[in-house]
Amino acid sequence: MKNTEKLKNYLVDKDDAYLLNKNNNGNVIMISGKWGSGKTHFWQNEIETSLKKEQKNKKKAYSYVSLYGKTNIESIEMDLFMNAYNSVIGDADIVSKMCSTSLSYGKKMGSIFSTVVTAVTAGAVKFDSGKVFKEVENLIDDDKFTKAGEFLNDGGVVCFDDFERKSKEIDLNDLFGFITQLTLNFKCKVVIILNSDVFEGKEKEIFTTVKEKTVSKYLMFNPTCEELFDMIFKEEKYKSLKNDSETRDEEKIEIVLKNTFCKVGIVNARILIQVLDNVLEWYSKHRVCTPFYLEYFILVNINFILNHHIFVATLDKEDISKTFQYKFGEIERHESNYKDATNSRIKSDVEYLSTEIMAYISDSKMIYNQKVIENLKTEALLYEKNNGTKSKEADYGTILLDFINSNESLIKSLHFMNYFNIDIHRESNNQAEVDILNEINNFIETGIL
Structure with missing residues (x-):
């Protein structure tokens, strides 16, 4: 069975599919693969359609959030809860969506998360949206975020895509902390989609450490051509x-x-x-x-x-x-x-039409790949080393290397x-x-x- 077929069958197609099984509520799964390999396309075209239908039939939320360009946790919260509400009820306020994309909006709004958790755990007590969204208090119904929390609770599914494209302003520890609290408080499933081996330096260390504590299941997206x-x-x-x-x-x-x-x-x-x-x-x-x-x-x-x-x-x-x-x-x-x-x-x-370059390219029997430059540089350095006592030829090796680099x-x-x-x-x-x-x-x- 193909990699994409296996993943689709495992996640949504079989009777006890992972994302439809209530025993997996509160779990975090990570789908990783090479850059550009089609992870988002696969999710949106092979998984999302049937998942949305199943979730809506059960009156449970599905929320897809791209982290691309997000600069703070609050803006992620905004998208998450509005999409969760919209997935079950539909017709989420356009103004709310517009506000969630503003770079400065999240810093003004305070924490939706704590307010929604309080409302849901207290029996869906309404909260005053005017205190949270002063700029749009007349445009958002009081109970939308409370209902979004109810739809997420005990069976909702959240997908965070473009994980590696988040702004550096968002601390990885804070982001994983938010995801952990989300699963603990709402018993929802969380899917993280990201490129493999993308974080560098300190963020790589944090990512390696924190993901082991947060992620329950790792899935590899590795399709053939x-x-x-x-x-x-x-x-x-x-x-x-x-x-x-x-x-x-x-x-x-x-x-x-x-x-x-x-x-x-x-x-x-x-x-x-x-x-x-x-x-x-x-x-x-x-x-x-x-x-x-x-x-x-x-x-x-x-x-x-x-x-x-x-x-x-x-x-x-x-x-x-x-x-x-x-x-x-x-x-x-x-x-x-x-x-x-x-x-x-x-x-x-x-x-x-350098004789050496064209000869190497013409004689090369390797499968087409990007190593041709690396191999050519090695050839140029070897040429220079072997002819080091002959100044003109040694200089030509340097000239050849400069040409390759340029x-x-x-x-x-x-x-x-x-x-x-x-x-x-x-x-x-x-x-x-x-x-x-x-x-x-x-x-x-x-x-x-």
């Missing part, structure tokens, strides 16, 4: 890119897209979505989406996102001369012959181009082909068709 593609491509907006069943597999847009992404090894939801959206725009306006052009489109777009360089296609005269040698003699016959050939090169003013993205693009044969991506070898390839290049570079 195929899984991530399938999860994203099934969105309704990509429906027009799906061919009918009679189309041969090797010509189906979906198959070409998936195979090309997986050939590069992209497991990054943001890159996948960006490229798919560009393909969708190209297809809706241009309709030239044969496997040949589609593969070129994807490769060029991925390289532009990763390495910030675009390509230029040209129609050149290529020498296809042949030399014949008789089997039992030394007499040779040479025939010169030239033909049109489509070629692509990197669009750059930098002279990058042109990392260019070298990565060269490696990408060479490994995936973009430079000789050709089919018809005519001007019409070159024009379409350059139209693709221009669209990727400018964003405009």
Whole structure:
């Protein structure tokens, strides 16, 4: 079973699914994975829909809170309780939501948390919202936050996303303390979604120590390229890119897209979505989406996102001369012959055809990855060490290293181009082909068709 299927089944699909089982009330679970691997997309598209339905049927709250940009605990509280109320009742005040995003609002409002806990534990006694929200006292019903607490109590689910993107103004100890009190006082389940290995220095030490005391269950989000593609491509907006069943597999847009992404090894939801959206725009306006052009489109777009360089296609005269040698003699016959050939090169003013760099890139048999720079630097340092007694050659090693340091993205693009044969991506070898390839290049570079 795929990683995404296992997680979905474990969290919401099976009869005793973790998030639906009352025995897990008061627990904190952490879902971690690599940056950009699609954790939020998975949660919102595979988990949230069914979870919301289940929670609403039980009149229990579901509250999703992104910590991105949050500068204080109070603003997190505001979002948490308003979303909890809205998940069951609906129609939360827009003004309240607007207030929760204000950078200074949380500092004015005091603590909602203690007031709600008091109200809920005292039998849903109403509190005076005017004392908590002076700026909006006429716009918020007195009992909304009390009801939000009731809906969270004994079975609510809270999801904190973008955990690592919180403001540095929020102390990790305080944040985990707030989460602990939330689970203790309301017996709700809390889900934390974050990138693995994101905190540094003192925060990393605090995170490592405090999470062990707070988190009950750790889950790893680790989809394959195929899984991530399938999860994203099934969105309704990509429906027009799906061919009918009679189309041969090797010509189906979906198959070409998936195979090309997986050939590069992209497991990054943001890159996948960006490229798919560009393909969708190209297809809706241009309709030239044969496997040949589609593969070129994807490769060029991925390289532009990763390495910030675009390509230029040209129609050149290529020498296809042949030399014949008789089997039992030394007499040779040479025939010169030239033909049109489509070629692509990197669009750059930098002279990058260094013999050593190009030789290393051309001879490199490693799977495409970002270690090409590190390996090239090692080669340059070794070259300088081995030729240290010859001043000119030793100087050249230094020059080579300086060039590598100054042109990392260019070298990565060269490696990408060479490994995936973009430079000789050709089919018809005519001007019409070159024009379409350059139209693709221009669209990727400018964003405009």
